[in-house]
Amino acid sequence: xxxxxFIIFAALAxxxxxxxxxxxxPINSALSLVVVMLSLAVLYWSLGAEFLAAAQVIVYSGxxxxxxxxxxxxxxxGEEEHTTGSRAAYFAGIPGSLAxxxxxxxxxxxxxxxxxxxxxxxxxxxxxxxxxxxSEVLFTKLLLPFEVTSILILVAxxxxxxxxxxxxxE
Amino acid sequence: xxxxxxxxxxxxxxxxVAVVLVITLTAVAYTVLLERKVIGRMQNRWGPSRVGxxxxxxxxxxxxxLFLKEDLTPMLVDRPLFLAAPVIALTxxxxxxxxxxxxxxxxxxxxxxxxxxxxxxxxLVILGITSIGVYGIALSGWSSNNKFALLGSLRATSQMxxxxxxxxxxxxxxxxxxxxxxxxxxVDSQSAHGMIxxxxxxxxxxxxxxxxxxxxxxxxxxxxxxLPEAESELVAGYHTEYSSMKFAMFFMAEYANMIxxxxxxxxxxxxxxxSPFGHLTDFGGPIAMGLQSIFWFxxxxxxxxxxxxxxxxxxxxxxxxxxxxxxxxFLMPVAIVNIIVTSLAMALHAKV
Numbered sequence: 001x002x003x004x005x006f007i008i009f010a011a012l013a014x015x016x017x018x019x020x021x022x023x024x025x026p027i028n029s030a031l032s033l034v035v036v037m038l039s040l041a042v043l044y045w046s047l048g049a050e051f052l053a054a055a056q057v058i059v060y061s062g063x064x065x066x067x068x069x070x071x072x073x074x075x076x077x078g079e080e081e082h083t084t085g086s087r088a089a090y091f092a093g094i095p096g097s098l099a100x101x102x103x104x105x106x107x108x109x110x111x112x113x114x115x116x117x118x119x120x121x122x123x124x125x126x127x128x129x130x131x132x133x134x135s136e137v138l139f140t141k142l143l144l145p146f147e148v149t150s151i152l153i154l155v156a157x158x159x160x161x162x163x164x165x166x167x168x169x170e
Numbered sequence: 171x172x173x174x175x176x177x178x179x180x181x182x183x184x185x186x187v188a189v190v191l192v193i194t195l196t197a198v199a200y201t202v203l204l205e206r207k208v209i210g211r212m213q214n215r216w217g218p219s220r221v222g223x224x225x226x227x228x229x230x231x232x233x234x235x236l237f238l239k240e241d242l243t244p245m246l247v248d249r250p251l252f253l254a255a256p257v258i259a260l261t262x263x264x265x266x267x268x269x270x271x272x273x274x275x276x277x278x279x280x281x282x283x284x285x286x287x288x289x290x291x292x293x294l295v296i297l298g299i300t301s302i303g304v305y306g307i308a309l310s311g312w313s314s315n316n317k318f319a320l321l322g323s324l325r326a327t328s329q330m331x332x333x334x335x336x337x338x339x340x341x342x343x344x345x346x347x348x349x350x351x352x353x354x355x356x357v358d359s360q361s362a363h364g365m366i367x368x369x370x371x372x373x374x375x376x377x378x379x380x381x382x383x384x385x386x387x388x389x390x391x392x393x394x395x396x397l398p399e400a401e402s403e404l405v406a407g408y409h410t411e412y413s414s415m416k417f418a419m420f421f422m423a424e425y426a427n428m429i430x431x432x433x434x435x436x437x438x439x440x441x442x443x444x445s446p447f448g449h450l451t452d453f454g455g456p457i458a459m460g461l462q463s464i465f466w467f468x469x470x471x472x473x474x475x476x477x478x479x480x481x482x483x484x485x486x487x488x489x490x491x492x493x494x495x496x497x498x499x500f501l502m503p504v505a506i507v508n509i510i511v512t513s514l515a516m517a518l519h520a521k522v
Contacts, residue, residue: 062301
């Protein structure tokens with residue numbers, strides 16, 4: 001069951017990612033990215049990380065990508081032109097991405113025994129959810145990075161407000 | 171024939187899905203009729219009264235009419251997205267009912283009969299699916315290649331992403347009190363003493379409830395926040411170019427969203443399927459108890475739907491800047507204050 005879900009949604013995620021690159025119109029690319037994110041959410045869910053899956057859907061597909069689509073709609077962006085790609089992409093990009101892929105698969109295959117195994121059926125309905133575990137780690141061990149991130153976001157919001165106000169004065 | 175546990179689970183789940191889907195679609199059809207009837211009476215006229223007794227077969231006639239109408243697709247639309255948009259809208263509207271517990275826990279052969287899926291993060295699932303539903307509206311306006319549709323969908327999208335914040339924040343107080351995101355647990359935390367333990371009364375979440383109510387009206391694009399389909403300015407808003415069944419799908423999605431929002435309000439603030447009189451009215455066997463809980467749930471939902479319609483026929487529409495100012499400058503700060511006060515009160519209570 002879990003394997004079937006994994007195969008279906010992993011294939012969907014890869015198809016969405018390829019479609020993102022191949023589509024000419026930005027709105028189609030943005031929607032392919034939504035498909036990728038939703039498939040990732042299903043994968044998280046099948047690993048038992050319910051909260052992460054829900055957060056992925058709400059934050060990424062529900063808020064950030066809606067904003068992307070909104071901006072594309074507002075600017076009425078047209079179709080992109082496809083170029084043959086720069087030479088740097090061919091000489092550095094493709095071997096580079098292949099190297100990263102090989103490295104990651106090497107590490108994961110080597111450490112696969114140490115990484116452990118989680119099954120969807122391990123978390124019966126009504127059992128303790130993993131929200132408590134996540135929040136405990138977040139508010140004890142990772143408190144400093146957590147707070148720093150929130151300040152970073154606050155700075156970003158203030159920056160957006162300042163940029164938006166500037167236009168008003170002119 | 172002997173069935174394994176998994177087969178029983180699968181069969182019962184499919185049955186639950188089918189029953190809930192049929193009931194929701196019927197409820198959608200009759201909510202439309204209820205709205206037309208109630209608004210009619212509030213405007214001192216009869217409303218639909220010709221088809222069937224008291225106009226009760228009007229939804230059927232409307233359905234046949236919409237189904238048989240010519241399905242026009244304008245030129246120069248972005249066809250795939252134009253077709254996908256109503257499907258996304260309706261699917262998202264219907265899927266979120268899956269995690270709503272609409273009756274007391276009634277276990278039959280290891281399966282909970284009155285809830286399609288008991289999910290630990292049920293509340294987040296509903297919020298997530300609602301936030302995906304925005305795409306249906308955003309894409310419909312964009313792909314129609316019509317400026318009124320585009321303006322309507324831009325309004326709808328910005329309104330929905332703005333009010334989603336206030337909506338989510340208003341529910342945090344309830345989640346804090348229940349200590350869980352599981353909708354069953356949230357309902358259980360309010361069912362001890364009937365009406366007094368409901369979050370809106372005993373839980374002192376009435377501020378949160380009013381924030382929720384107002385953001386929910388905005389989320390579902392209903393009056394007084396129905397700017398996305400303001401007839402006087404935008405023809406019909408994002409579904410201007412849609413006809414026949416595609417229009418019907420948007421229409422059904424809107425009403426299904428109303429029902430979902432009423433379900434969440436009932437679950438979060440009004441004790442879900444629990445009786446307002448607590449355990450005073452407990453009588454009969456498990457079947458009677460189950461039916462009683464379903465009755466109370468449906469009663470609360472219908473009350474909320476009636477409130478929706480009442481508000482629609484009473485209040486005029488907001489202006490767009492007022493709408494945004496109201497959401498960001500009033501509802502959101504009040505929701506945050508509500509969270510702080512609730513958590514402070516809970517911390518003090520835990521200490522004493």
